[in-house]
Amino acid sequence: MNRRGFLLSTSTAIGAAAAWPALVSNAFAQDRVPEDGALAGLSEAYRTAQRSARPLLVLVIPDDNGARWDRGSALGAFLNTGSDAAMVAVGSCEVTCATMTVLRQLVPQAPAGEPLMVLVDPTRVPAVVSAIDPALPAEIPFPAGDANQWDAHYAQLDARVDQQVAAIEGALLEALRARSSSMSSAQRDAARARAVDTYRAHRIRGSYWANQSGCGVHVEEVPVTGGIGCGMGHTPVRARRFLYFFAPQGNPI
Amino acid sequence: MARRTPIPDRLRLRTALTLACTLAGCTGPDVAESALFVLDDEARAAGVAIEISGEAQPADGPIAAPSSAEVAVRRGTEREPIDAHPGEVIAIEGREGRVRRGVDAARLVVDADREQALRFAELGGMQAIPLADGRFLIDGENAMWTALLFPEVAGRVSPWSPSRLDVSNAGWLSPNDATWAARTTVGIDETDVQPDFVPSSDLAAYVGAYVADDLVLVLDAQGGMHVTGRGVERHGTFGLDDRAQLVFRFENGTMSPMRTTGEDELRDPNGLRFHTMPVVTPALAPRDPSVPEPLGNLLEGL
Numbered sequence: 424m425n426r427r428g429f430l431l432s433t434s435t436a437i438g439a440a441a442a443w444p445a446l447v448s449n450a451f452a453q454d455r456v457p458e459d460g461a462l463a464g465l466s467e468a469y470r471t472a473q474r475s476a477r478p479l480l481v482l483v484i485p486d487d488n489g490a491r492w493d494r495g496s497a498l499g500a501f502l503n504t505g506s507d508a509a510m511v512a513v514g515s516c517e518v519t520c521a522t523m524t525v526l527r528q529l530v531p532q533a534p535a536g537e538p539l540m541v542l543v544d545p546t547r548v549p550a551v552v553s554a555i556d557p558a559l560p561a562e563i564p565f566p567a568g569d570a571n572q573w574d575a576h577y578a579q580l581d582a583r584v585d586q587q588v589a590a591i592e593g594a595l596l597e598a599l600r601a602r603s604s605s606m607s608s609a610q611r612d613a614a615r616a617r618a619v620d621t622y623r624a625h626r627i628r629g630s631y632w633a634n635q636s637g638c639g640v641h642v643e644e645v646p647v648t649g650g651i652g653c654g655m656g657h658t659p660v661r662a663r664r665f666l667y668f669f670a671p672q673g674n675p676i
Numbered sequence: 677m678a679r680r681t682p683i684p685d686r687l688r689l690r691t692a693l694t695l696a697c698t699l700a701g702c703t704g705p706d707v708a709e710s711a712l713f714v715l716d717d718e719a720r721a722a723g724v725a726i727e728i729s730g731e732a733q734p735a736d737g738p739i740a741a742p743s744s745a746e747v748a749v750r751r752g753t754e755r756e757p758i759d760a761h762p763g764e765v766i767a768i769e770g771r772e773g774r775v776r777r778g779v780d781a782a783r784l785v786v787d788a789d790r791e792q793a794l795r796f797a798e799l800g801g802m803q804a805i806p807l808a809d810g811r812f813l814i815d816g817e818n819a820m821w822t823a824l825l826f827p828e829v830a831g832r833v834s835p836w837s838p839s840r841l842d843v844s845n846a847g848w849l850s851p852n853d854a855t856w857a858a859r860t861t862v863g864i865d866e867t868d869v870q871p872d873f874v875p876s877s878d879l880a881a882y883v884g885a886y887v888a889d890d891l892v893l894v895l896d897a898q899g900g901m902h903v904t905g906r907g908v909e910r911h912g913t914f915g916l917d918d919r920a921q922l923v924f925r926f927e928n929g930t931m932s933p934m935r936t937t938g939e940d941e942l943r944d945p946n947g948l949r950f951h952t953m954p955v956v957t958p959a960l961a962p963r964d965p966s967v968p969e970p971l972g973n974l975l976e977g978l
Binding site: 458459462463464465466467469470473474528529530531532543545546547548549550551552600601602604605606607608610628 | 761763764765777778779780781782815817818879880881883884885894896897898899900952953954955956
């Protein structure tokens, strides 16, 4: 076991408890989705998709805060480490993030529940809408036992991320197969480059890119002014950069 | 009209494709290794043809060209070789035989009567949508390939061109929607389509959220219209009249023409101007030191 990490994390927890009132207020502030994940942002994305004759791919922000973290991690791993074919599919779409509540304001025929993604063909009215909702592997329970279990646990976490990426990739490629297969080689190259330049390198409406390496989370574009660290947690390498479906508090948004 | 039996998913298509392959001894085109060509009516009428290895092909349906074959478009005495990629669908359009790449393999237009169009659509769990010119848009995965394998059912096929064609019925859905059969155009006779109020592909450009002062207007992707604000809440639909003018039809039946300036501004008869709802992009200024730091950034700071 990483004793230094354990001690640091314990001290972190004590420090956090001391600042409890502020953290509670911040926690509630974090429930908000980023401002451009609301109706105006979705409308802008829809109109951009319609004008460019691209499908609109909506990454669905769950209502449940815990689910937001897990889904943001899976989608982040996919967008950062997905195959070239997957990036072609992503780049052929206009991508945005929104809750189902917001999506149904503009697309009432959106499917029930909270699928992982919703694909909208915006070229006509009524728009054709379909859910992309692959079954993702269940969470890996935290091991309670001796130190020998940690390596196996980390391997399980890594495998889970691989499975998540494969499941998302398979479902998206299937949903966009007709479109992707009709693209020329040059169009595929352009779509792949667009996915990387637009969605991997920059914010996707309704989300931020954030990084986690085991204990802390750093939201990209949010200034870092210092703090305390710990080293006990473990985040699979592929899932370290993830989609953060919250409005970072403390910023004027 | 009695509603037809709902057609299940792609199982039927798979079964049909398997049977076709078996009956044909698998001598048909290899989907993975072929490109598809499809001519529109104007090209056919002008005598434009697709040649594969120097031989002109029948032009009513899609034409499969193996990647190893020499393919060319013949326009009278002129012959233009085409380098087609496996899986690609290429349209040949107009009297000039223009080549359009990147055609959607999931959509095509059949020049058929209603029964034939529905029979073809049902073959692959696809949807048949009546078009203003009397033909039918077929929408569903592998529509082109299904037409290739079942030419006698598909009849004369043209590529789908979203810029030219208007859909004259609003009752279509994604094929993988479990309720599609109940709402697809199979039941079109039961719907109340107003001839002077026709949803069209041009309408898609208006879908979005708009504001005028404290009024919010949403034109949704299903053709619905919602106005809220100032204690007002009104609903209805939107469409184009026979002069392609945007018209709101409120729930009480009253209709209101809207003047449009481009697609970003809508003006009602009283002069009320709706603009597309502006997006508030988060402006991430340096942090105010008096505001507590997010836990994540604190931890990442070291």
